[in-house]
Amino acid sequence: MPRDQRQRVLVVIPAWNEQDALPGVLREVAASDLGASVVVVNDGSTDDTTGVARAAGVDVLELPMNLGVGGAMRAGYRYARRYGFDVVVQLDADGQHDPREVPLLLEALDATGADLVIGARFAGRGDYAANGPRRWAMRALSVLLSRVTRTPLTDTTSGFKAAGPRAVALFATNYPAEYLGDTVESLVIAARAGLRVRQVSVEMRPRAAGQPSHGPLKAAVFLVRAMVALVMALLRPKAAPLGGGLT
Amino acid sequence: MSAYTFALLLSVATLALMVNLLRTRRMREKYALWWALLAVGVILLALNPRILEWAADVVGIVVPTNLLFFASGFVLLAVCVQFSTELSSLEEDRRVLCEEVAMVRLELRHLTERVARQEASAGAPEPDPHPLPAAGGLVPAAAPPGPPDDLPDGTGPART
Numbered sequence: 001m002p003r004d005q006r007q008r009v010l011v012v013i014p015a016w017n018e019q020d021a022l023p024g025v026l027r028e029v030a031a032s033d034l035g036a037s038v039v040v041v042n043d044g045s046t047d048d049t050t051g052v053a054r055a056a057g058v059d060v061l062e063l064p065m066n067l068g069v070g071g072a073m074r075a076g077y078r079y080a081r082r083y084g085f086d087v088v089v090q091l092d093a094d095g096q097h098d099p100r101e102v103p104l105l106l107e108a109l110d111a112t113g114a115d116l117v118i119g120a121r122f123a124g125r126g127d128y129a130a131n132g133p134r135r136w137a138m139r140a141l142s143v144l145l146s147r148v149t150r151t152p153l154t155d156t157t158s159g160f161k162a163a164g165p166r167a168v169a170l171f172a173t174n175y176p177a178e179y180l181g182d183t184v185e186s187l188v189i190a191a192r193a194g195l196r197v198r199q200v201s202v203e204m205r206p207r208a209a210g211q212p213s214h215g216p217l218k219a220a221v222f223l224v225r226a227m228v229a230l231v232m233a234l235l236r237p238k239a240a241p242l243g244g245g246l247t
Numbered sequence: 248m249s250a251y252t253f254a255l256l257l258s259v260a261t262l263a264l265m266v267n268l269l270r271t272r273r274m275r276e277k278y279a280l281w282w283a284l285l286a287v288g289v290i291l292l293a294l295n296p297r298i299l300e301w302a303a304d305v306v307g308i309v310v311p312t313n314l315l316f317f318a319s320g321f322v323l324l325a326v327c328v329q330f331s332t333e334l335s336s337l338e339e340d341r342r343v344l345c346e347e348v349a350m351v352r353l354e355l356r357h358l359t360e361r362v363a364r365q366e367a368s369a370g371a372p373e374p375d376p377h378p379l380p381a382a383g384g385l386v387p388a389a390a391p392p393g394p395p396d397d398l399p400d401g402t403g404p405a406r407t
Contacts, residue, residue: 041349061349067342075346082350177342 009036009106010085012076014069015093016043019052022093026056029091029099036089036102039079041072049093069159070182074175077163081172088163088171097160101202105162108200115167115195116187118153119160119202133216137223141184144230149191153199157183157226160202167195180229188233251293258289278333281326285319 011029015022022040029038040053044066053060061075073090080088089105091097101119108117138157145156159182163171170193176185190197265283268274292299292315303311 059353061346061353063345063349065341065345067345071342071345074342075349078346079350177338 007086008084009034009087009089010076010080010083011036011038011089011091011099011102012073012080013038013040013091013093014043014072014076015040015045015049015053016066016069016072017045017047017049018093019045019047019049021095022049023052023056025091025093025095025099026053026058030056032100032102034099034102037085039076040093041076043067043069043072068177068179068182070175070186071177073182074171074177077168077172077175080168085168086165088168090159090161090163092159096204098203098205101160102162104200104202105160108198109162109164112198113196114198115164116190116197117162118155118158118187118197118199119162120153120155120158120199121202121204133219134222137219137226140223141226141230145184145187148188148234149197151197151199153187153197155199156187158202158204159183160204170195176233178229179225184226184229185233188230192238251296254289255293258286258293262286262290278329281322281329285322288318 011034013022013025013029026038026040037059039059039061040049041061042049042053042063044063050060050062061079063072063075067075076090077088079085087106087109089102091099091102097119105117105119108114138155141156142154146153157180167190170190171186174189175182176189178185187197262283265274265279265286269276269279299311299315303309303314306314308314308317
């Protein structure tokens with residue numbers, strides 16, 4: 001199915017102290033000719049994230065303080081709503097996500113009629129691997145969230161996502177800033193609001209700069225916090241109907 | 248001075264403090280509720296200690312002072328919970344304000360650039376009667392490259 005060219009697409013790049021990796025990501029985005037607008041959400045960085053983004057000719061939403069990925073993304077969704085974008089693509093600033101794969105996500109939005117498409121790392125392509133307890137934690141999350149969203153998901157903590165108009169409207173008013181709120185809880189919110197969630201497989205690259213978090217203890221803490229986040233997300237009252245509230 | 252008089256004086260002082268803080272608007276009424284209830288309760292108990300014995304008997308606590316300790320602990324818990332919920336809602340408010348500030352700053356930037364472009368194309372700009380402070384980088388040295396904005400109001404994002 002050909003892409004609807006009338007749809008306005010916004011690529012939101014949440015960035016926190018990413019002055020080293022961001023220029024490369026922005027170059028790749030520009031080179032992959034997505035026909036989309038780009039906005040970097042500077043999540044209270046203390047480095048020159050804003051400067052390097054502006055130097056690349058990209059608009060920057062500067063949050064006055066660090067709100068976390070969830071906070072940065074809701075700012076992006078609200079921006080999208082305010083300026084009439086139909087589709088929002090979330091792309092990490094650390095170079096893990098290949099901007100050339102954005103069209104895959106957009107095609108999946110159209111082809112499957114989904115409201116939210118996740119670029120999954122473990123779905124057969126690429127060589128991204130988490131190991132040990134962290135992998136078990138992610139497996140457990142996948143199994144549980146697949147049930148909640150009624151679709152097979154293999155990588156629920158991926159930050160590479162495309163949101164269609166209904167998801168943009170929902171997330172503009174309802175995107176949690178809590179730990180794992182941008183991944184686990186946002187999926188639960190979407191599923192319970194009746195949105196269709198699908199995944200496509202993408203290749204994931206090692207981050208271009210910065211340190212990933214590792215270690216068995218951290219993985220255990222991650223598992224516990226992920227489970228708490230999931231259970232709380234399921235216990236919460238359903239999201240308010242679309243349309244109302246913040247714009 | 249008996250312990251009851253002491254308690255009475257202390258709780259009257261607390262109540263007076265609450266009223267004064269409310270009167271001078273240094274504390275909002277919703278935060279005073281628990282403290283005021285506590286002060287009134289202690290005043291009642293000091294005036295008539297039999298209330299405590301009666302209440303302890305009703306809930307099945309043998310030593311009446313234990314009821315007092317339990318009740319004071321409970322009030323402190325209630326106040327802490329109230330603070331936590333108020334803090335959470337303040338954080339959410341703060342988040343919304345952050346988003347708004349970020350968007351307003353970006354719009355201001357677009358407008359400033361647009362004015363600068365128009366002035367540049369219209370020749371020498373007229374002296375600005377209300378110049379913006381130079382600090383803060385509101386006026387860029389040069390407009391960033393890229394096609395013109397595609398929104399009617401010109402404040403929208405540039406397409407790459």
